[in-house]
Amino acid sequence: MENDVKIIEETLCISASYAAELFGVHRNTLAQWVKLGMPKMKSGWYPLKDCHDWVMDYKLGGDDEDDEEGEPKTDAAKKLKHEARLKEQQAEAAALKNAIARGEYVKREEVTTELQRFFTTLKRSMTGYSRRVAMEVAPFVDPETVRIVEQNIADSTTAVLQQMSVRGVYSAKKSSKK
Secondary structure (H helix, E strand, O other): OOOOEEEEEEEEEEHHHHHHHHHHHOOHHHHHHHHHOOOEEEOEEEEEHHHHHHHHHHHHHOOEEEEEOEEEEEHHHHHHHHHHHHHHHHHHHHHHHHHOOOOOOHHHHHHHHHHHHHHHHHHHHHHHHHHHHHHHHHHHHHHHHHHHHHHHHHHHHHHHHHHHHHHHOOOOOOOOOO
């Protein structure tokens, strides 16, 4: 132990073997950490407090060492932050893939085809009911009134369909009675 600790330039330093033991890593990891910015006094010796702070910052992702834009200052912290984002995006992609496999999502082409078929049927049905209503009221009113009723229903239906096809929402317009 006494060979593992010494004072260098008024700083308490520990040997590489003791630092590796203290931080629970291999000596090769210490060399990698030095490349990433961990402080080192001289060959084989590390300032205890500075290294401890650096290792805690590195392992915790540099939360308290962000610059003005909120980005981590150290490369190791940046790497950790980006790896975390990557893992989140991979998890989201996997969740989406699972939802698709469970049938919770439908292909866009299938939806488009079904909606086109539905609206074509709706249009045919709506444009034909003015004739049916006119035939129902024909025995009770004169032929001119039947034509007016049929035309008014057909015009209203066409206006509704036109407005829905352009804006997607129908809002009734106030019409003046003739």
